[in-house]
Amino acid sequence: MAENAGHTRRLIRPLHPPFTHFPVAAYVLAAAFDVISFGGRRHQWAGQLWHAGTFVLIAGLILCLATMLTGFADLVRFAERRPAVVRIIAAHVCVMAAVFMLGVGDLALRLSAHHQDSTPPSVLVLSLAAAAGVCTGAFFGGTLVYRHGTGVAVEADARPDQPERRGPSARAGSSAPPHAAARQAGRRGPGVL
Numbered sequence: 488m489a490e491n492a493g494h495t496r497r498l499i500r501p502l503h504p505p506f507t508h509f510p511v512a513a514y515v516l517a518a519a520f521d522v523i524s525f526g527g528r529r530h531q532w533a534g535q536l537w538h539a540g541t542f543v544l545i546a547g548l549i550l551c552l553a554t555m556l557t558g559f560a561d562l563v564r565f566a567e568r569r570p571a572v573v574r575i576i577a578a579h580v581c582v583m584a585a586v587f588m589l590g591v592g593d594l595a596l597r598l599s600a601h602h603q604d605s606t607p608p609s610v611l612v613l614s615l616a617a618a619a620g621v622c623t624g625a626f627f628g629g630t631l632v633y634r635h636g637t638g639v640a641v642e643a644d645a646r647p648d649q650p651e652r653r654g655p656s657a658r659a660g661s662s663a664p665p666h667a668a669a670r671q672a673g674r675r676g677p678g679v680l
Contacts, residue, residue: 501639502557503554504638509546509550509554510550510551510621511621511622511625513544513547513550513551514586514590514617514618514620515622517540517547517593518614518615518618520537520539520543521537521610521615522611522614524605528604528606533606534605540614541594541598544614547590548590548591548594551586551590555584555587558583565638567637569635572631572635572637575631575635578627579628579631583624586617589613589616592613593610593613593614593617597610
């Protein structure tokens with residue numbers, strides 16, 4: 488909490504961002520292991536990469552659950568209302584839910600074919616689709632943060648007579664991206680919001 492001009496402020500920090508990198512890395516690494524395993528199916532190490540991809544995917548799916556829960560928690564807490572941002576959030580949620588289901592299907596196929604010596608073609612297709620999907624969903628998530636400032640330094644005013652102000656654009660009094668809003672706030676002088 489911080490004191491400024493006679494009232495108390497607190498920053499509401501998003502829960503979702505710290506979790507996002509791990510599922511993305513897991514899906515991409517599982518696909519990379521599968522591609523290498525499929526390409527080298529005549530070698531002994533192909534089976535090892537195939538199984539490594541399975542373990543990475545299991546970890547990614549577990550972390551994906553935590554990531555989705557924190558994403559929904561942030562969605563409820565921040566209650567974004569800008570139409571363009573709501574559309575991007577909807578696309579992000581739909582793509583990431585589809586990726587999670589692809590990952591579950593991928594894991595089911597992997598467990599049913601665990602005796603294989605290398606990645607089967609059906610698993611390879613699902614792994615590549617999941618990796619492409621997670622990169623697409625991550626692009627939408629990055630757009631929300633870096634272009635629209637969604638969930639970045641959300642400020643809650645503790646004074647009951649003042650409405651809650653959201654994000655850096657609210658602080659600067661514009662709908663500019665976070666970096667532009669920070670520059671505008673800096674021009675006004677310290678302590679002036």
